[in-house]
Amino acid sequence: xxxxxxxxxxxxxxxxxxxxxxxxxxxxxxxxxxxxxxxxxxxxxxxxxxxxxxxxxxxxxxxxxxxxxxxxxxxxxxxxxxxxxxxxxxxxxxxxxxxxxxxxxxxxxxxxxxxxxxxxxxxxxxxxxxxxxxxxxxxxxxxx
Amino acid sequence: xxxxxxxxxxxxxxxxxxxxxxxxxxxxxxxxxxxxxxxxxxxxxxxxxxxxxxxxxxxxxxxxxxxxxxxxxxxxxxxxxxxxxxxxxxxxxxxxxxxxxxxxxxxxxxxxxxxxxxxxxxxxxxxxxxxxxxxxxxxxxxxx
Numbered sequence: 508x509x510x511x512x513x514x515x516x517x518x519x520x521x522x523x524x525x526x527x528x529x530x531x532x533x534x535x536x537x538x539x540x541x542x543x544x545x546x547x548x549x550x551x552x553x554x555x556x557x558x559x560x561x562x563x564x565x566x567x568x569x570x571x572x573x574x575x576x577x578x579x580x581x582x583x584x585x586x587x588x589x590x591x592x593x594x595x596x597x598x599x600x601x602x603x604x605x606x607x608x609x610x611x612x613x614x615x616x617x618x619x620x621x622x623x624x625x626x627x628x629x630x631x632x633x634x635x636x637x638x639x640x641x642x643x644x645x646x647x648x649x650x651x
Numbered sequence: 652x653x654x655x656x657x658x659x660x661x662x663x664x665x666x667x668x669x670x671x672x673x674x675x676x677x678x679x680x681x682x683x684x685x686x687x688x689x690x691x692x693x694x695x696x697x698x699x700x701x702x703x704x705x706x707x708x709x710x711x712x713x714x715x716x717x718x719x720x721x722x723x724x725x726x727x728x729x730x731x732x733x734x735x736x737x738x739x740x741x742x743x744x745x746x747x748x749x750x751x752x753x754x755x756x757x758x759x760x761x762x763x764x765x766x767x768x769x770x771x772x773x774x775x776x777x778x779x780x781x782x783x784x785x786x787x788x789x790x791x792x793x794x795x
Binding site: 546565566567568569570572574589590591592593594595596597598599601602603605614615616617618620629633634 | 669670671672673674675676677678679696697700701703704705706707708709710711714715718719720721722732737767769
């Protein structure tokens with residue numbers, strides 16, 4: 508009986524625990540909305556009306572550039588008695604819009620990544636081309 | 652000796668001191684095959700944004716007396732993995748909050764510099780310490 512108790516106690520102490528967590532910052536960018544922006548026509552006011560307040564405004568001489576972004580982080584941990592293994596994978600959506608001195612859109616560039624982070628252990632391969640393609644296919648406006 | 656071993660075991664069992672293996676990935680590296688075909692003196696900001704997507708940061712670059720300015724576009728990413736000892740029972744790295752620390756000179760990145768005509772002047776891959784040396788906050792100028 509004493510041996511059984513000792514074995515059970517040892518097993519309980521040595522049993523691993525797993526943890527998963529996800530943290531998002533800002534809403535993912537809307538690819539369809541961004542595609543509606545028209546260089547030479549869309550104004551800074553219209554961009555703000557459609558996308559909201561930017562994260563950052565940068566002065567470029569007489570020009571300005573606005574940054575919009577969002578991020579998603581997936582964390583995985585295997586917690587053992589003496590050692591822990593943890594993986595943290597963060598991907599971001601980013602949009603930069605550039606305006607001339609009259610606040611007319613001249614350029615914009617976007618990157619979509621918040622649908623790509625993966626729960627994985629630190630020794631696993633992640634973000635292989637097939638993984639990204641599969642994730643892209645499931646996000647409206649991003650997959651080709 | 653037995654006392655030290657018992658104390659160490661107690662610390663380990665309590666989770667106060669644990670070995671850990673962490674991997675942190677933030678965004679994907681800007682692949683060499685995407686950047687290498689860019690042609691300084693020829694490619695424009697619009698072409699580069701279409702090819703590479705949105706950067707992480709944009710900085711003012713080569714501000715002229717007449718108020719014109721170029722732009723420096725920074726892409727940055729992080730891939731770090733390694734063993735460590737966690738003494739506190741928690742790690743800041745795994746806290747889930749995300750933000751690139753641009754003062755971390757060891758982070759890998761890539762910068763594209765555009766002149767006031769927004770034509771690519773040059774690009775360079777390296778660490779932030781090499782890419783953004785001596786960058787400082789511009790002095791505040793009173794409005795006219």
